[in-house]
Amino acid sequence: MPPMKSxxxxxxxxxxxxxxxxxGQSSTEAPEGTSKPADIPEAAQTTTPKQENDTxxxxxxxxxxxxxxxxxxxxxxxPDVAPKTIENFxxxxxxxxxxxxxxxxxVKGFMIQGGDPLTKDPAMENRWGTGDPGxxxxxxxxxxxxxxxxxxxxxxxxxxxxGSQFFICLAKADFLDGKYTAFGxxxxxxxxxxxxxxxxxxxxxxxxxxxxxxxxGVESIRIVPRSSLP
Numbered sequence: 001m002p003p004m005k006s007x008x009x010x011x012x013x014x015x016x017x018x019x020x021x022x023x024g025q026s027s028t029e030a031p032e033g034t035s036k037p038a039d040i041p042e043a044a045q046t047t048t049p050k051q052e053n054d055t056x057x058x059x060x061x062x063x064x065x066x067x068x069x070x071x072x073x074x075x076x077x078x079p080d081v082a083p084k085t086i087e088n089f090x091x092x093x094x095x096x097x098x099x100x101x102x103x104x105x106x107v108k109g110f111m112i113q114g115g116d117p118l119t120k121d122p123a124m125e126n127r128w129g130t131g132d133p134g135x136x137x138x139x140x141x142x143x144x145x146x147x148x149x150x151x152x153x154x155x156x157x158x159x160x161x162x163g164s165q166f167f168i169c170l171a172k173a174d175f176l177d178g179k180y181t182a183f184g185x186x187x188x189x190x191x192x193x194x195x196x197x198x199x200x201x202x203x204x205x206x207x208x209x210x211x212x213x214x215x216x217g218v219e220s221i222r223i224v225p226r227s228s229l230p
Contacts, residue, residue: 061076063076063223063225066221068192069215070196071191072189073189073193074187075185076184076226078182081182082181082183083140084138085137092133093223097117101114101218102216102218104129104211105210106212110173111167112167112216116131116165117164133163139153141178141179145177148190149169151182152169152182153183155181170193188229199216
């Protein structure tokens with residue numbers, strides 16, 4: 001099997017377990033010493049994506065400005081499909097929760113994952129991918145498509161297990177549609193997303209080639225009115 005087809009097949013098998021941290025581990029919750037893949041989670045609601053993602057055009061709408069070591073990314077929210085998820089994301093950002101974290105997992109051609117508070121501490125590297133804010137939020141599965149630039153919540157096999165970790169898609173990933181809470185999309189900084197997605201990686205402890213060689217830091221995430229953008 002050609003390498004690219006093999007990689008795609010491996011990624012799809014990994015995500016069929018409902019995980020986004022690494023194969024055999026939970027994105028927000030991973031009991032130590034447990035490597036058995038979780039069962040396929042049932043979606044909180046059945047959805048059939050039928051249309052392209054809409055874009056909010058209200059200039060007064062708030063957006064997230066994610067300042068990374070590679071530059072800035074601006075994310076526009078979709079409050080009509082994931083209001084509680086957005087409320088939680090904004091709350092954490094306004095508390096400077098994400099400042100100093102990093103994109104700890106980068107799968108080329110697929111997604112970059114961040115939002116783990118444990119990534120602030122290099123000494124905790126063996127636990128990166130398991131951190132959260134100390135609570136979970138309900139899933140808000142919807143019909144928005146997972147495609148390049150879409151931001152969505154990472155979670156374990158249980159639908160209502162997201163907390164703070166999120167991922168941004170580097171390409172279309174329709175096998176995630178209706179199974180993860182998509183809540184916004186990039187409107188500025190595609191070249192920055194590309195640079196992060198192209199960062200050199202090595203094999204992680206889980207056996208997945210997704211560990212950045214150099215730290216891909218999140219310096220801050222700020223919530224601002226869209227009208228304030230340059």
